[in-house]
Amino acid sequence: QCKNCPVYQYMAGCLTLTDWQFTDLSFSRQRAELLATRVGATLLCEDSMNQTT
Known part of the structure; x- marks a missing residue:
């Protein structure tokens, strides 16, 4: 599952990268x-x- 944080999504591989x-x-x-x-x-x-929210 991916957080809304762009950096987290990148680190988790949730964002597709262009060339x-x-x-x-x-x-x-x-x-x-x-x-x-x-x-x-x-x-x-x-x-x-996020867990405490």
């Missing part, structure tokens, strides 16, 4: 990896908030 998006993602993958930890923490935070 240019896929190319851009692979190009900026290194930066994304640097943000992975912070993004993961944010997702966990949203998950907890």
Whole structure:
């Protein structure tokens, strides 16, 4: 099941990517990896908030 958060949907593979998006993602993958930890923490935070709502 996918949350309404676009980032969560992307991480969960719920969003389909166009060719240019896929190319851009692979190009900026290194930066994304640097943000992975912070993004993961944010997702966990949203998950907890969604469960309590």
